[in-house]
Amino acid sequence: MNKTLLEVKNLKKYFPVRRGVFRRTVGYVKAVDDVSFFIKEGETLGLVGESGCGKTTTGRTILRLIEPTGGQVIFYNNGNAIDIARLRGRHLKELRREMQIIFQDPYSSLNPRMTVGDIVGEPLLVHHVARGKELRDRVAKLLEAVGLNPQYMKRYPHEFSGGQRQRIGIARALALEPKLIIADEPVSALDVSIQAQVLNILEDLQAQFGLTYLFIAHDLSVVKHISSRVAVMYLGKLVEMASTEELFANPRHPYTEALMSAVPVPDPDFQMERIILQGDVPSPVNPPSGCYFHPRCPYAQDICSKEAPQFRDLGGEHFVVCHFATTLSLQGLRSE
Numbered sequence: 001m002n003k004t005l006l007e008v009k010n011l012k013k014y015f016p017v018r019r020g021v022f023r024r025t026v027g028y029v030k031a032v033d034d035v036s037f038f039i040k041e042g043e044t045l046g047l048v049g050e051s052g053c054g055k056t057t058t059g060r061t062i063l064r065l066i067e068p069t070g071g072q073v074i075f076y077n078n079g080n081a082i083d084i085a086r087l088r089g090r091h092l093k094e095l096r097r098e099m100q101i102i103f104q105d106p107y108s109s110l111n112p113r114m115t116v117g118d119i120v121g122e123p124l125l126v127h128h129v130a131r132g133k134e135l136r137d138r139v140a141k142l143l144e145a146v147g148l149n150p151q152y153m154k155r156y157p158h159e160f161s162g163g164q165r166q167r168i169g170i171a172r173a174l175a176l177e178p179k180l181i182i183a184d185e186p187v188s189a190l191d192v193s194i195q196a197q198v199l200n201i202l203e204d205l206q207a208q209f210g211l212t213y214l215f216i217a218h219d220l221s222v223v224k225h226i227s228s229r230v231a232v233m234y235l236g237k238l239v240e241m242a243s244t245e246e247l248f249a250n251p252r253h254p255y256t257e258a259l260m261s262a263v264p265v266p267d268p269d270f271q272m273e274r275i276i277l278q279g280d281v282p283s284p285v286n287p288p289s290g291c292y293f294h295p296r297c298p299y300a301q302d303i304c305s306k307e308a309p310q311f312r313d314l315g316g317e318h319f320v321v322c323h324f325a326t327t328l329s330l331q332g333l334r335s336e
Helices: 055-062 089-098 116-126 132-145 150-154 162-174 192-209 220-226 244-249 254-261 302-306
Strands: 004-019 024-040 044-048 070-077 080-083 099-102 180-184 212-216 229-234 237-243
Touching (some): 004 055, 004 212, 024 055, 024 212, 024 237, 044 055, 044 220, 070 089, 089 099, 132 162, 162 192, 192 220, 212 220, 220 244, 237 244, 237 254
Parallel strands (some): 044 212, 044 229, 180 212
Antiparallel strands (some): 070 080, 229 237
16 A cells, blocks of 8 residues: 655644734634645545636645645655645745645746746756756656647747646656645646646656646546546535545535536536535535534435534545445446
């Protein structure tokens, strides 16, 4: 079995809500609220959920692009357990070589005043890894690895298509040979045909370099294709986590079932009942009591509004947060 590379324990990120002339704090937006999960070496964990559920904030908080409010982010590096949430200064900069991010927007994440060679080579300069001819040679190899011509090094981002710009972002993330890459919806801004190309590149690079991915997305069909395991978020909380095959075939949380019912299946003989959730997503400033999902859950009972369910292990690394996870009969997506 693969070793655990990253372990997130009770991660929280609260953004203060300030009002009045003196900007007093009157509340908090609970963007990430007590989230725990793990990622093993060489695997891809898909993190899914509707817009605003806290997926991107989770990824950026893990990398310390956003400061966490509480919790632990344990990174296992060469046998050492390092709490990223507590690192400062030089120690944090050194660890950043092991963790990189691919941003969602392949245009705004690239400096329009820098050439492709400068963009991809900047991490190597910042960390004093290479310069001069060695730098140019390494940038050329990185561009080749993502399917771009090394002769493009002197071009600027506006001279490329969206798919090519995302490849540049991937090459930059690979520059320091990291162990963990957080891919923040890396294909959501691309055409469907280009999405397939980028996903194939990510899979090839993972096999070639032994990469570990946290793949953030809202498209379940994409997540099903690339992920080893899937974690589902709702309103800042993790509600279910299991292997991809197990989650899609046997969802145990009503929110997961509702998400899957929206996935188009290219089979006219397979009909899945579309589940339309009632009401709006509650405010993360003032979340509901008990289970956060109970105001929209078609299976909710009295206990759901009074008592918050605990994260339960159903066996086989299938975790769920629901009072009735073992008694509900939910529909899933059959394997193709």
